[in-house]
Amino acid sequence: MSLTLPPSSPASITILGAGLMGRLLGVELARRGHRIELHDAAGPRAEGSAARVAAAMLAPLAESAVTEPGVVRMGQHALARWPGLIAQLPAPVYFQQEGTLILWHRQDASEAAWLARKLVQTQAAIPELPAPEAVDGARLAQLDPGMAGRFHQGLYLPGEGQLDNRQLLDALLQGLEQLGARLHWHSARTPADFRPGTPGQPDLLLDCRGLGARADWRVLRGVRGEVVRLHAPGVALARPTRLVHPRYPIYIAPKQDHVFVIGATEIESDDLSPASVRSTLELLSAAYAVHPGFAEARILELGTQCRPTLPDNLPAVRAVRPRVLEVNGLYRHGFMIAPALLDVVLELLEAGQSPLARRFDLRVEEAAPACTS
Known part of the structure; x- marks a missing residue:
């Protein structure tokens, strides 16, 4: 070369x-x-x-449901690299590595079961990934007191992270x-x-x-994403949380000072116009379904951006x-x-x-x- x-x-x-x-x-x-x-x-x-506009989640096992093993290995490599890269920078950067919670409502149990099987298969193929842990209501409350009594089962993916x-x-x-x-x-x-x-x-x-x-x-295309940034002092989530849903699975990434980044949408478009009412309602409704404290949150920003994507x-x-x-x-x-x-x-x-x-x-x-x- x-x-x-x-x-x-x-x-x-x-x-x-x-x-x-x-x-x-x-x-x-x-x-x-x-x-x-x-x-x-x-x-x-x-x-x-x-x-x-991104949520900046570092979740290789969670993402394995929608991507290839090579990308999962890149994600695991990056989790080990980010602390050193951040430490050399002249300003502080919020970095957290407390894992990911995956939750679902009872009516979405079949989708959750498929996801659980997929994650177990990925971890078996890439054993350096921590194994997913099936959790009940008591374990959920221990991991994240903000979820106590709200959900009765879920998956915990240890070692995953996020940054600001x-x-x-x-x-x-x-x-x-x-x-x-x-x-x-x-x-x-x-x-x-x-x-x-x-x-x-x-x-x-x-x-x-x-x-x-x-x-x-020439083959590059845009994949539109829409996110909501909220300030929610009444919500305490300890780590990124994903909600399984057949139509609009969402993620909630808690940042510092009770700021939350909430997203889900993937639209095959390079349209950079403001977020649609439908997408905004779906994101906010799903967030409220995870934690009713989001009803009193303040909307800081509705953001849109297109990700560069190859075929x-x-x-x-x-x-x-x-x-x-x-x-x-x-x-x-x-x-x-x-x-x-x-x-x-x-x-x-x-x-x-x-x-x-x-x-x-x-x-x-x-x-x-x-x-x-």
Whole structure:
């Protein structure tokens, strides 16, 4: 691979896209002594990034119901990596690793039984994952007193976690500034604007633009998500909670200071208009069904964003042009898999190959060799 960084001298690296992936790569490469220049079509608050709206749950076993084993392995890798990555940042970031609760109402027991079987199968296939625990009402009350008397059975997935997405994005921005990265906001650039490796140009270009790269990734599509951020002082949940439902399963992610991020929707659309009344009613009704204390909550924000998604719903890394590496397709798993993708890219840049990519079943597409006659 023609992307390998020089072993001793620092390289000049331009990154397109300052969402989660672009900021992570920028901070880590700048920390290793490279000169970083970053361009983003929006502003420093990551307004154009799906990462700003996400719940930032780190739940590889829970997500195994809707994704492949390679993504689950990425998620398990990331759970071990996030504390170290966060510890190096100049501002605090809320991080919790107290597991996930999965709950259901009696009428949804058949869907819950299917999910339980799926999670047991996944854990057997990937034994480094902690085993799911079936819990009764007494154990639920012990795990999360806020659920006492409300549900009488559930699943507990130990070891899963979450973080505060907006604190992380802000801390990464501060890290980039302190490390001397040159940041260009409201600067929509494409790989065609650069000639890496030529005089006056960067040595390498990393394209992390998500949906902004659709002209280069023709198969990219947007998958719309809608979330509600609530302030609910009357609700005390100890960990992310998921509600099994045949039509709109939801998650509730408790953040600091009684702020909750509630979401569920996945709509095959790149529409970025405000949240619909139907989606909002469904989210709020389902949250109220989990805990009636949400009736007195205050709505802080109704957010919408589109996740960059490839046809198989899996991430990909491409090196199809000289000195250009593209990372895309993080779909709904951005925070859960970003550290794994970070480490894959670092391996590619430093060694020209990535054992981690093979472990994660992550495809790394390279340019076809030139034909010779």
